[in-house]
Amino acid sequence: xxxxxxxxxxxxxxxxxxxxxxxxxxxxxxxxxxxxxxxxxxxxxxxxxxxxxxxxxxxxxxxxxxxxxxxxxxxxxxxxxxxxxxxxxxxxxxxxxxxxxxxxxxxxxxxxxxxxxxxxxxxxxxxxxxxxxxxxxxxxxxxxxxxxxxxxxxxxxxxxxxxxxxxxxxxxxxxxxxxxxxxxxxxxxxxxxxxxxxxxxxxxxxxxxxxxxxxxxxxxxxxxxxxxxxxxxxxxxxxxxxxxxxxxxxxxxxxxxxxxxxxxxxxxxxxxxxxxxxxxxxxxxxxxxxxxxxxxxxxxxxxxxxxxxxxxxxxxxxxxxxxxxxxxxxxxxxxxxxxxxxxxxxxxxxxxxxxxxxxxxxxx
Amino acid sequence: xxxxxxxxxxxxxxxxxxxxxxxxxxxxxxxxxxxxxxxxxxxxxxxxxxxxxxxxxxxxxxxxxxxxxxxxxxxxxxxxxxxxxxxxxxxxxxxxxxxxxxxxxxxxxxxxxxxxxxxxxxxxxxxxxxxxxxxxxxxxxxxxxxxxxxxxxxxxxxxxxxxxxxxxxxxxxxxxxxxxxxxxxxxxxxxxxxxxxxxxxxxxxxxxxxxxxxxxxxxxxxxxxxxxxxxxxxxxxxxxxxxxxxxxxxxxxxxxxxxxxxxxxxxxxxxxxxxxxxxxxxxxxxxxxxxxxxxxxxxxxxxxxxxxxxxxxxxxxxxxxxxxxxxxxxxxxxxxxxxxxxxxxxxxxxxxxxxxxxxxxxxx
Numbered sequence: 001x002x003x004x005x006x007x008x009x010x011x012x013x014x015x016x017x018x019x020x021x022x023x024x025x026x027x028x029x030x031x032x033x034x035x036x037x038x039x040x041x042x043x044x045x046x047x048x049x050x051x052x053x054x055x056x057x058x059x060x061x062x063x064x065x066x067x068x069x070x071x072x073x074x075x076x077x078x079x080x081x082x083x084x085x086x087x088x089x090x091x092x093x094x095x096x097x098x099x100x101x102x103x104x105x106x107x108x109x110x111x112x113x114x115x116x117x118x119x120x121x122x123x124x125x126x127x128x129x130x131x132x133x134x135x136x137x138x139x140x141x142x143x144x145x146x147x148x149x150x151x152x153x154x155x156x157x158x159x160x161x162x163x164x165x166x167x168x169x170x171x172x173x174x175x176x177x178x179x180x181x182x183x184x185x186x187x188x189x190x191x192x193x194x195x196x197x198x199x200x201x202x203x204x205x206x207x208x209x210x211x212x213x214x215x216x217x218x219x220x221x222x223x224x225x226x227x228x229x230x231x232x233x234x235x236x237x238x239x240x241x242x243x244x245x246x247x248x249x250x251x252x253x254x255x256x257x258x259x260x261x262x263x264x265x266x267x268x269x270x271x272x273x274x275x276x277x278x279x280x281x282x283x284x285x286x287x288x289x290x291x292x293x294x295x296x297x298x299x300x301x302x303x304x305x306x307x308x309x310x311x312x313x314x315x316x317x318x319x320x321x322x323x324x325x326x327x328x329x330x331x332x333x334x335x336x337x338x339x340x341x342x343x344x345x346x347x348x349x350x351x352x353x354x355x356x357x358x359x360x361x362x363x364x
Numbered sequence: 365x366x367x368x369x370x371x372x373x374x375x376x377x378x379x380x381x382x383x384x385x386x387x388x389x390x391x392x393x394x395x396x397x398x399x400x401x402x403x404x405x406x407x408x409x410x411x412x413x414x415x416x417x418x419x420x421x422x423x424x425x426x427x428x429x430x431x432x433x434x435x436x437x438x439x440x441x442x443x444x445x446x447x448x449x450x451x452x453x454x455x456x457x458x459x460x461x462x463x464x465x466x467x468x469x470x471x472x473x474x475x476x477x478x479x480x481x482x483x484x485x486x487x488x489x490x491x492x493x494x495x496x497x498x499x500x501x502x503x504x505x506x507x508x509x510x511x512x513x514x515x516x517x518x519x520x521x522x523x524x525x526x527x528x529x530x531x532x533x534x535x536x537x538x539x540x541x542x543x544x545x546x547x548x549x550x551x552x553x554x555x556x557x558x559x560x561x562x563x564x565x566x567x568x569x570x571x572x573x574x575x576x577x578x579x580x581x582x583x584x585x586x587x588x589x590x591x592x593x594x595x596x597x598x599x600x601x602x603x604x605x606x607x608x609x610x611x612x613x614x615x616x617x618x619x620x621x622x623x624x625x626x627x628x629x630x631x632x633x634x635x636x637x638x639x640x641x642x643x644x645x646x647x648x649x650x651x652x653x654x655x656x657x658x659x660x661x662x663x664x665x666x667x668x669x670x671x672x673x674x675x676x677x678x679x680x681x682x683x684x685x686x687x688x689x690x691x692x693x694x695x696x697x698x699x700x701x702x703x704x705x706x707x708x709x710x711x712x713x714x715x716x717x718x719x720x721x722x723x724x725x726x727x728x
Contacts, residue, residue, distance in 0.1 A: 001387065009388040009603055020604055021385030023365065024373040024557055026682045057559065058422045058582065059599035065582045097579045187600060193388055195421065195559050195602040214579075215461045218422065218429045235423035236551060238559040238602055239373055240384050318390045 003346050006320040007137045007165055007293035009187040009194050010337035012244070015251070016191055019243040027239055033231030035246050040228070042249035043198055046257055047167065047182070049174035051200045054224040055245075057238045060164035060185030063197030064090050066219035067160045067181040071129060071205055073213040074098030079120055079157075080131045081112045081148070085138035085323045090131045090162050097214045102127065108139045108326060109295070111288035118151040129158035129180075129208070135166035138323045140284040140295030140332060142170060149177045158208055164188055167198075168252065169264045169292045169336045180205040186241055189264075189292065191248045191337040195241035264291045267335050267344060274348040275333075278355065279363035283330045292336035293320070297329070299360050304328050307358035315350035367710050370684040371501045371529055371657035373551040373558050374701035376608070379615070380555055383607040391603055397595030399610050404592070406613035407562055410621055411531065411546070413538035415564045418588040419609075421602045424528035424549030427561030428454050429461075430583035431524045431545040435493060435569055437577040438462030443484055443521075444495045445476045445512070449502035449687045454495045454526050461578045466491065472503045472690060473659070475652035482515040493522035493544075493572070499530035502687045504648040504659030504696060506534060513541045522572055528552055531562075532616065533628045533656045533700045544569040550605055553628075553656065555612045555701040559605035628655045631699050631708060638712040639697070642719065643727035647694045656700035657684075661693070663724050668692050671722035679714035 004011045012020075025031050036055070043053045056063060068090075072078065077100045080091035087105075095101050104120060106112055112132070121127060130152045135142045145161065152159045161182045163172055169189030174182050180202040187194035201209075201221055209221060217223075223234040252260060268291035272282060275296050283295035298304045304321060308331060311317040320332035333347055355362040368375045376384075389395050400419070407417045420427060432454075436442065442463045444455035447470045459465050468484060470476055476496070485491060494516045499506045509525065516523045525546045527536055533553030538546050544566040551558035565573075565585055573585060581587075587598040616624060632655035636646060639660050647659035662668045668685060672695060675681040684696035697711055719726040 002389070004388055004390065006390050006392075008600065009391060011388055017385040017387065021381045023381060024368055024375055024551070025366070026368065026370050026684075027373060027558070028370075029676070029682060058426065059601070061599040062422065062582045093581045096581045185600065187388070187603075193602070193604045194391070194600045195604070217457045217460045218426045219582075235425040236372065236549065236558045237423070238557070238605070239551075240557045240559070240604060241602070312393070318393060320390075 003317040003343055005334050005343065005347055006318055007332060007334035007336060008185065010191060010334065012191055012193060013338050016244045016248050019247050020193060020240045022240065022243050024239060027237055028232055032239070035242055036231055036233070039242060039246050039249060042253060046249065046252060047174050047200050048176065049200050051174065051202045052225060053198065053200050054221060054228065055233070056197045056199060056219065056224065057195065057233065057235065058197050059194060060183060060197050061089065062219065063183035063185065063199050064162055065093050066197070066199060066221065067183055068093050068097055069214045069216040069219055070221045071158060071160060071181060071208045071212050072097065072099050073211065075100055076128045077102065077124065077126050078129045078131060079104065079127050081117060082106070083110060083112055083133060083139060083141055083143065084108050084136040086136055086162055087133040090133065094131060109141065109283050110285050111141050112143050112148065114144060114147045114151055117148060121151060121155045121157065127157055129160055131160050134161055134163040134172060135170060135290050135292055137165045137293055138326065140290045140293045141288045142166065142290045143288070145172065146177055149179060153178050158204060165292050165336060169261065171261055174200055186245055189336045190245060192244045193241055195238035196245060264336065267339055267341060268294065270341060271333055271335055271344050274344060277363060278348065278351055292334070294333045294335065295330045298331065302355065302360040303358050304331050307331065307354055310354040310357055311350055315354065317347055317350045367681040367707055369698045369707065369711055370682055371696060371698035371700060372549065374555060374698065376555055376557060377702050380608045380612050383611050384557060384604045386604065386607050388603060391601055392596050396603070399606055400595055400597070403606060403610050403613060406617060410613065410616060411538050411564050412540065413564050415538065415566045416589060417562065417564050418585060418592065419597070420561045420563060420583065420588065421559065421597065421599065422561050423558060424547060424561050425453065426583065427547035427549065427563050428526055429457050430561070430563060430585065431547055432457050432461055433578045433580040433583055434585045435522060435524060435545060435572045435576050436461065436463050437575065439464055440492045441466065441488065441490050442493045442495060443468065443491050445481060446470070447474060447476055447497060447503060447505055447507065448472050448500035450500055450526055451497040454497065458495060473505065473647050474649050475505050476507050476512065478508060478511045478515055481512060485515060485519045485521065491521055493524055495524050498525055498527040498536060499534060499654050499656055501529045501657055502690065504654045504657045505652045506530065506654045507652070509536065510541055513543060517542050522568060529656050529700060533625065535625055538564055550609055553700045554609060556608045557605055559602035560609060628700065631703055631705060632658065634705060635697055635699055635708050638708060641727060642712065642715055656698070658697045658699065659694045662695065666719065666724040667722050668695050671695065671718055674718040674721055675714055679718065681711055681714045
């Protein structure tokens with residue numbers, strides 16, 4: 001089997017792929033209703049929230065669009081905290097729908113500066129919401145969301161969180177950290193194919209929703225809520241991914257969230273230690289290095305595209321490249337969802353062979 | 365196996381379900397690129413179009429939202445032609461995003477009056493676009509789209525078509541009928557699980573797109589086009605449904621579109637003849653009765669909810685009920701996508717037993 005080590009889609013266990021192949025059912029019948037309620041309950045448990053949870057058919061980016069259009073009105077002042085491609089995307093969505101966006105951008109590879117966020121919030125009392133990426137997939141950096149939340153909540157702002165590649169893999173107790181809208185995606189830590197964005201919506205987010213005038217239809221939380229009350233989704237859902245997610249959540253609950261998070265941390269450490277032992281340097285500030293994706297700075301002489309091609313064609317191993325201005329400058333190893341120590345060891349063994357072929361003499 | 369006879373999701377052949385269970389791949393790698401290009405080419409063939417075709421991750425309603433937000437600006441005058449729930453939905457989306465909507469509504473069960481459309485277009489030269497449902501799933505009526513198109517095009521308006529439950533099953537040559545944006549969904553005639561909306565976009569629609577100012581991000585056709593050029597989708601696609609659709613399209617092309625359309629017509633006629641032989645009356649005007657879904661008017665004494673429950677629980681047969689004000693007043697038999705004569709005969713046999721139990725004495 002291909003060692004698919006990109007930060008999503010992740011490989012899926014056989015039990016889950018088997019669910020994907022189940023025959024269709026009526027999405028407005030009793031069987032789907034039970035699945036929808038079961039998944040919603042299990043997600044609340046793993047999200048550590050009593051907030052509403054909705055399962056939207058679409059990608060994580062659709063979930064981010066939903067967070068924006070359900071919470072804001074054109075002209076609303078928002079603070080966007082960006083540390084990479086996905087932070088910039090969240091900001092771009094807010095701008096497209098007419099928000100007045102103040103941007104705090106950090107050097108790629110670094111985490112956001114909490115003191116600076118506090119300062120900007122203090123200087124701009126009319127800010128309504130803060131957009132933040134919990135785990136920046138493009139750079140492999142995890143922001144200190146607990147601290148960011150504490151400054152955002154001190155000034156009583158709405159906190160909209162892109163947790164697409166963190167929730168379920170990295171600590172994020174939604175209620176304790178008072179996150180108002182949190183978005184994740186099925187193809188990340190959940191071991192399921194892409195197709196669903198799962199979002200939580202707080203009471204404060206619902207209050208904002210009442211006044212929010214950005215037009216919305218497909219992504220409308222109010223429609224999701226009214227249909228959920230009758231055990232349905234407003235539009236035809238990606239039924240197969242619901243089947244798969246239901247089983248994946250059982251597996252996760254059986255394993256236990258704390259155990260999953262600890263295991264992700266252990267595998268991430270193994271990855272970081274392993275690449276450093278090859279003489280490579282981490283791209284991300286190690287203090288904030290992500291436990292779901294490791295980014296590696298391309299050393300002098302290394303042809304990243306060539307490396308990725310050799311790994312793919314000769315080692316059946318798929319890693320991620322760099323995005324936008326990081327193309328050719330970093331490569332990334334995904335280790336979220338279904339991943340074992342052996343998967344990472346195989347990547348490291350392949351790197352030992354492929355790195356010199358791509359222009360860099362690895363250690364050992 | 366359950367005889368799932370709702371108008372989508374439809375049952376899927378084993379070969380297609382097997383594809384759904386395939387392991388994940390990199391959605392930004394060469395294997396996905398090939399699948400995306402293959403599917404796009406095959407869809408163009410079956411859509412009978414040289415227009416751009418995009419595959420959006422979401423439901424058919426997402427595709428309708430895409431048609432609106434990519435083509436219009438707030439305040440644009442549009443004519444909405446509605447003959448049921450889905451026509452009303454298309455209109456509601458346009459209103460939500462700020463269009464100035466003139467509504468032509470027809471009694472549910474009837475088709476639109478082409479002469480009246482022509483008249484309204486003549487009286488309102490500032491109309492920019494016409495929204496029309498080709499096949500109204502809620503009532504089982506197929507509009508005469510060729511004639512509607514000819515009056516829309518005579519006055520050079522943009523024609524946005526909901527063909528979710530018709531394209532691939534009922535004649536709709538997109539280029540010949542000059543349809544500017546056409547939307548369908550994977551779970552309808554395509555024999556594939558839900559998860560994808562497939563849309564075609566004409567040159568005239570692109571011209572409108574340039575001036576259209578409704579905000580858009582997730583559903584943006586321009587983003588879909590620029591990513592398609594590099595063999596990708598802008599956001600993480602529902603990979604599994606792409607696998608399935610690729611195989612389903614091969615099966616359809618092998619069978620031949622004309623043969624599929626003829627077969628759908630034959631099965632639909634069999635269904636209509638069969639229910640009439642039971643002493644039931646069609647709800648739809650038979651002249652416009654749909655070849656993908658048959659709606660049946662509940663006769664005096666029949667408890668529709670009870671009928672559907674008996675069929676589901678005692679005959680493993682799932683039919684559709686009526687939506688909105690048709691709840692309890694009609695029931696619907698879906699016969700699009702993967703369907704055989706035998707499937708319909710089984711429904712009819714079950715009805716013979718279940719109808720009297722639910723209050724109506726069937727003939728024979």
